[in-house]
Amino acid sequence: xxxxxxxxxxxxxxxxxxxxxxxxxxxxxxxxxxxxxxxxxxxxxxxxxxxxxxxxxxxxxxxxxxxxxxxxxxxxxxxxxxxxxxxxxxxxxxxxxxxxxxxxxxxxxxxxxxxxxxxxxxxxxxxxxxxxxxxxxxxxxxxxxxxxxxxxxxxxxxxxxxxxxxxxxxxxxxxxxxxxxxxxxxxxxxxxxxxxxxxxxxxxxxxxxxxxxxxxxxxxxxxxxxxxxxxxxxxxxxxxxxxxxxxxxxxxxxxxxxxxx
Amino acid sequence: xxxxxxxxxxxxxxxxxxxxxxxxxxxxxxxxxxxxxxxxxxxxxxxxxxxxxxxxxxxxxxxxxxxxxxxxxxxxxxxxxxxxxxxxxxxxxxxxxxxxxxxxxxxxxxxxxxxxxxxxxxxxxxxxxxxxxxxxxxxxxxxxxxxxxxxxxxxxxxxxxxxxxxxxxxxxxxxxxxxxxxxxxxxxxxxxxxxxxxxxxxxxxxxxxxxxxxxxxxxxxxxxxxxxxxxxxxxxxxxxxxxxxxxxxxxxxxxxxxx
Numbered sequence: 001x002x003x004x005x006x007x008x009x010x011x012x013x014x015x016x017x018x019x020x021x022x023x024x025x026x027x028x029x030x031x032x033x034x035x036x037x038x039x040x041x042x043x044x045x046x047x048x049x050x051x052x053x054x055x056x057x058x059x060x061x062x063x064x065x066x067x068x069x070x071x072x073x074x075x076x077x078x079x080x081x082x083x084x085x086x087x088x089x090x091x092x093x094x095x096x097x098x099x100x101x102x103x104x105x106x107x108x109x110x111x112x113x114x115x116x117x118x119x120x121x122x123x124x125x126x127x128x129x130x131x132x133x134x135x136x137x138x139x140x141x142x143x144x145x146x147x148x149x150x151x152x153x154x155x156x157x158x159x160x161x162x163x164x165x166x167x168x169x170x171x172x173x174x175x176x177x178x179x180x181x182x183x184x185x186x187x188x189x190x191x192x193x194x195x196x197x198x199x200x201x202x203x204x205x206x207x208x209x210x211x212x213x214x215x216x217x218x219x220x221x222x223x224x225x226x227x228x229x230x231x232x233x234x235x236x237x238x239x240x241x242x243x244x245x246x247x248x249x250x251x252x253x254x255x256x257x258x259x260x261x
Numbered sequence: 262x263x264x265x266x267x268x269x270x271x272x273x274x275x276x277x278x279x280x281x282x283x284x285x286x287x288x289x290x291x292x293x294x295x296x297x298x299x300x301x302x303x304x305x306x307x308x309x310x311x312x313x314x315x316x317x318x319x320x321x322x323x324x325x326x327x328x329x330x331x332x333x334x335x336x337x338x339x340x341x342x343x344x345x346x347x348x349x350x351x352x353x354x355x356x357x358x359x360x361x362x363x364x365x366x367x368x369x370x371x372x373x374x375x376x377x378x379x380x381x382x383x384x385x386x387x388x389x390x391x392x393x394x395x396x397x398x399x400x401x402x403x404x405x406x407x408x409x410x411x412x413x414x415x416x417x418x419x420x421x422x423x424x425x426x427x428x429x430x431x432x433x434x435x436x437x438x439x440x441x442x443x444x445x446x447x448x449x450x451x452x453x454x455x456x457x458x459x460x461x462x463x464x465x466x467x468x469x470x471x472x473x474x475x476x477x478x479x480x481x482x483x484x485x486x487x488x489x490x491x492x493x494x495x496x497x498x499x500x501x502x503x504x505x506x507x508x509x510x511x512x513x514x515x516x517x518x519x520x
Contacts, residue, residue: 009499010499010500010502012500013458013459013462013515014458014462014515014518014519015503015511015512015514015515015518016503016508016511016512016515017500017501017502017503018502018503019502023435023440024435025367025434025435026367026429026433026434026435027433027435028433033325033326033327033337034325034326034327034328034334035309035323035324035325035326036323036324036325036326036334036336037311037313037314037318037322037323037324038321038322038323038324039322040311040313040314041324041326041334041336042311042312042313042314043312044309044310044311044312044318044323045309045310045312046307046308046309046310047307047308047309047310048296048305048306048307048308049305049306049307049308049310049317050298050301050303050305051303051304051305051306052298052301052303053298053301053303056308056310056315057298057305061298061299061300062296062297062298062299062305063296063297063298063299064294064295064296064297065294065295065296065297065302065304066292066293066294066295066483067293067295068483068487071304073295073297073302073304074483074486074487075297075299075302075486076294076482076483076486079494080482080486080492080494081479082495082496082497083482083492083493083494083495083497084475084478084479084482085474085475085478086495086496086497086498087497087498088475088498089497089498090497090498090499091497091498091499091500094462096462096463096464097459097462097463097464098463098464098465098466099463099466100366101362102465102466103366103466104419104468105364105366105369105372105417105426106286106287106372106419106424106426107468108366108369108370111366111367111434113435113437113440115440115441115442116442116443119502119504119505120502120503121442121443121445121505122445122447122505122508123502123503123505123508124442125444125445125447126447126451126452126455126508126512127455129447129452129455130452130455130456130459131459133452133456134456134459134460136459136463139466139471141471141475143475145294146292146294146479147291147292147475148473148474148475148476150468150471150473152366154366156365156367156437157436157437157438158437158438158442159437159440159442161366161367163366163367165468166287166289167468167471167472167473168468168469168471169472170287170288170289170290171286171287171288172262172263172264172284172285172286172287172288172374173262173263174263174284174286174374174422175262175263176262176263177263177282177284177374177376178420178421178422179376179377179387179388179391179421179422181388181421182385182388183385184385184388184389184392185385185389188385188386188389189389189392189393191275191276191277192275192277192386192389192390192393193393193397194275195274195275195276195277196358196393196394196397196399196401197397198275199274199275199355199356199357199358200357200358200359200360200397200399201357201358201359202359202363203357203359203360203363203364203402205365205368205428205430205431206431206432208402208404208413208428208430208431209430209431209432209433210432212430212432213432215345216345219337219341219342219345220327220329220335220337223335223337223341224329224335227335229329229330229333229334229335230326230333230334230335230336231332231333232326232332232333232334233313234332
């Protein structure tokens with residue numbers, strides 16, 4: 001199965017290098033709606049649009065720009081961006097391994113999967129297996145488009161996940177809001193502990209997802225009885241109209257994730 | 262210093278109620294690029310384009326549809342969605358407690374600090390709860406409604422402090438089984454040497470060690486370009502993938518190097 005990658009390169013630890021592709025590990029609306037045009041029910045697609053020419057812009061006419069003053073941009077090609085940190089733009093070099101249990105969850109940002117490319121399957125699986133057995137994660141830095149990410153590479157269900165981490169200077173100090181020392185009443189603490197004991201279960205995250213899905217399905221079931229579904233006209237797929245820019249599309253999807261919360 | 266209070270609520274389970282105030286725990290200040298049209302240097306905007314008319318569609322002409330079968334949709338009005346939205350509440354309801362190590366990192370989203378809300382409170386439930394969670398090594402799976410949206414989260418203790426870690430729903434995670442990975446047989450020797458190597462390369466997690474070195478270099482490059490200077494194009498470092506037949510040798514050489 002061909003999964004479209006956001007990025008391709010190699011991941012390495014010591015003298016072992018594995019060719020990989022990066023794909024997203026979360027899709028905000030796995031039970032989701034599509035946006036349709038109210039007038040003709042045809043599907044809407046997110047595209048980059050030039051407000052000046054009032055036209056869609058194909059990927060090869062798009063470039064990244066940094067705004068140095070209002071409406072004035074310094075343009076940077078992909079090659080120039082890759083030249084900023086050339087040793088990190090196509091390689092994820094694991095600097096060291098850590099015990100996954102030591103990572104404060106506050107650092108976790110966004111999860112991806114790494115998929116092995118041709119020829120890398122064996123070393124890939126070795127890294128997956130060894131990190132699973134030892135419950136370790138590899139720390140690395142790598143550059144995607146204009147950003148450098150600190151990442152933790154871990155093993156999950158037979159695959160390598162890559163989780164971007166926040167840099168420590170992005171963590172807000174909590175000194176001024178942390179609670180004052182105070183006496184804890186033994187009776188109150190005992191009551192809390194007892195409730196916790198009674199309410200401790202094995203975690204099954206699927207049940208919360210099911211609940212959410214059920215609500216949506218109930219709504220849809222009612223709607224189906226009320227009214228027949230609308231038929232969307234089949235649109236002709238045009239060549240070269242894929243996502244305008246994979247990284248931009250990705251950032252957009254991440255923005256959507258944040259907004260949908 | 263921590264930022265302003267985002268929301269106020271009360272943690273609830275059994276007979277326990279602990280009023281708290283939420284604060285953001287992460288502040289991102291990252292360099293921001295825009296997508297520009299090469300030809301006219303105009304900043305591009307994302308637009309929803311009608312697949313049929315190939316024209317942008319304004320927000321008031323967009324409908325939400327659920328695909329029941331190929332090309333057939335049930336249209337849902339905003340009012341209908343609104344009706345399924347959770348009712349406003351100030352309660353952070355804890356449904357169950359789970360061992361901290363059962364939380365898959367892939368599900369963990371954003372952390373908020375919880376400050377004790379001492380406005381009208383008796384006792385010291387906050388500190389007692391933080392102590393119990395920490396000593397019992399559990400987190401409370403909870404839900405709450407904030408800004409008209411419902412959140413799923415894990416109530417956790419870190420230091421003496423309570424925090425809420427928002428969780429992604431399990432059905433938002435792409436299953437690893439769908440990635441089409443191949444199973445390869447590994448020898449026990451490869452596994453043993455691989456494990457030894459990783460042990461040798463293990464260090465304590467010290468996030469402060471890592472700085473974003475790239476950002477300064479990037480800013481320098483932008484300034485250079487703004488002054489009209491030429492940028493040297495460096496080709497990215499690409500590593501030669503390890504030949505599968507040479508994996509054991511590469512592991513052994515790595516182990517020797519790490520020793």
